[in-house]
Amino acid sequence: MAKRTFRGYVAESPVEFTLESPDGVRTLDVHCRNSVPGFVILDFMSKADTENPGTLAAVILDLLQASIVEDEWEKFEAFVNDETNGVSIDVLAEVAGYVSDSFGAVNPTPPAPSRRTSSRTGR
Numbered sequence: 529m530a531k532r533t534f535r536g537y538v539a540e541s542p543v544e545f546t547l548e549s550p551d552g553v554r555t556l557d558v559h560c561r562n563s564v565p566g567f568v569i570l571d572f573m574s575k576a577d578t579e580n581p582g583t584l585a586a587v588i589l590d591l592l593q594a595s596i597v598e599d600e601w602e603k604f605e606a607f608v609n610d611e612t613n614g615v616s617i618d619v620l621a622e623v624a625g626y627v628s629d630s631f632g633a634v635n636p637t638p639p640a641p642s643r644r645t646s647s648r649t650g651r
Contacts, residue, residue, distance in 0.1 A: 538562045543595075543630045545623060547607055550614045556607040560595045560627060568594040569632040572624065585617070588624045595627045 543560040572591040578584050596604055608615040 536563070537631075539631070543627065545626060547604075547613065547615060547619070547623075549612060554607075554613055556603060558600055558604055559597045560630070561597055564591070564595050564627070564631045569628055572628050573632065576621075576624075576628075584621075588617075588620055591624050591627060592620070595631070 539560075539562050542562075545558050545560075547556045547558065548554070568591055572587045575583050575587045592604075593601065607613055608620070
């Protein structure tokens with residue numbers, strides 16, 4: 529019987545991005561969690577190239593909510609909702625692409641060494 533262990537991934541260095549208003553006066557540094565569930569990234573990747581704007585908006589929102597540190601979500605949402613900051617759907621799509629690339633195109637930590645059992649001792 530074949531068996532393999534797959535180890536989850538946690539970012540070694542923080543994933544962060546900065547939003548900036550068109551005039552450069554207002555900025556917001558946003559920190560992401562150390563890990564994003566794989567299914568969230570897969571869902572984003574499978575629907576990001578859709579012609580249905582509602583579906584695209586939903587997967588962008590799902591990815592951002594899963595990625596951004598919970599304590600920072602309200603600040604992020606307020607910055608995005610402030611019309612003077614000019615954060616358009618195109619900017620949010622770029623951010624989602626950056627986050628997806630940062631978490632989806634990483635090599636997981638190396639697999640744990642295999643443990644072989646001895647037929648004599650059972651260890």
